[in-house]
Amino acid sequence: MPESRTYGRRRRQLPATASKTEQAGFEVGKREAISGRVVATGAGGPTQMAGWDAMDKTASASGSDMYLKVTEEATVIKILGDGPFDVYNSHWIEEIEDGSKSVRCWGTPDCPLCVVGDKAKRFSACFDVISLEDPDTPVMKIWEAGIKIARQLKDIATDGKRGPLNRGDLYFTIKKEQKKKSVEYTLERVKERDLYEEYDVEPLTDEALETFLAEAHQWGDVVKEKLDEDAMQEVVDLVMEG
Numbered sequence: 001m002p003e004s005r006t007y008g009r010r011r012r013q014l015p016a017t018a019s020k021t022e023q024a025g026f027e028v029g030k031r032e033a034i035s036g037r038v039v040a041t042g043a044g045g046p047t048q049m050a051g052w053d054a055m056d057k058t059a060s061a062s063g064s065d066m067y068l069k070v071t072e073e074a075t076v077i078k079i080l081g082d083g084p085f086d087v088y089n090s091h092w093i094e095e096i097e098d099g100s101k102s103v104r105c106w107g108t109p110d111c112p113l114c115v116v117g118d119k120a121k122r123f124s125a126c127f128d129v130i131s132l133e134d135p136d137t138p139v140m141k142i143w144e145a146g147i148k149i150a151r152q153l154k155d156i157a158t159d160g161k162r163g164p165l166n167r168g169d170l171y172f173t174i175k176k177e178q179k180k181k182s183v184e185y186t187l188e189r190v191k192e193r194d195l196y197e198e199y200d201v202e203p204l205t206d207e208a209l210e211t212f213l214a215e216a217h218q219w220g221d222v223v224k225e226k227l228d229e230d231a232m233q234e235v236v237d238l239v240m241e242g
């Protein structure tokens with residue numbers, strides 16, 4: 001069941017299209033049928049009882065849950081696509097007190113924050129991944145990789161022998177280590193056949209993988225929307241006043 005919870009959350013938090021959002025309830029039901037945990041149907045026919053589950057879980061959703069949290073302990077992940085579905089730089093605006101301090105750079109010469117001299121310092125490459133942090137309840141997350149890890153992933157992705165990233169028998173582990181002045185990330189490839197022995201993790205079933213794949217992003221989907229001109233102007237004002 002927890003996987004369907006993350007589903008709902010993900011859909012709520014993403015700038016998904018209306019039709020996709022409306023499908024969320026349906027997806028929850030579908031998922032449960034696949035994993036064999038269909039809610040009791042009572043006297044006659046199918047029910048929408050699963051919808052209450054979805055409601056509670058969606059209502060308690062918080063935005064940060066859709067992102068993969070990398071910790072000091074290696075987390076096993078499966079990457080769903082053969083590349084990132086969204087790549088962007090962001091400005092970090094300390095002056096923003098209400099809301100995210102991270103503002104997506106327009107990526108064009110007329111980006112208002114770039115124009116006033118603020119540098120977009122943070123790079124993100126976004127991947128759909130299945131986190132096997134809890135091996136019994138795989139959940140789909142968005143992984144925002146920084147430039148170093150993104151380059152390592154590209155090397156693997158473009159290497160005929162090691163790639164592609166979404167090769168059936170290929171999993172990864174990711175962990176971080178707090179150094180004196182920075183955080184260092186370590187990425188490792190893991191072959192499916194070594195998953196259990198090395199990490200006590202069972203490989204995903206084809207059914208589970210397919211269900212996740214149906215929900216994966218396409219290239220061009222955005223994790224963080226660009227602010228429009230008005231909103232951007234407000235941020236610029238904050239910076240200039242600050």
Ligand SMILES: [Zn+2]
Nearest residue numbers: 105106111114
């Ligand atoms: Zn910019």
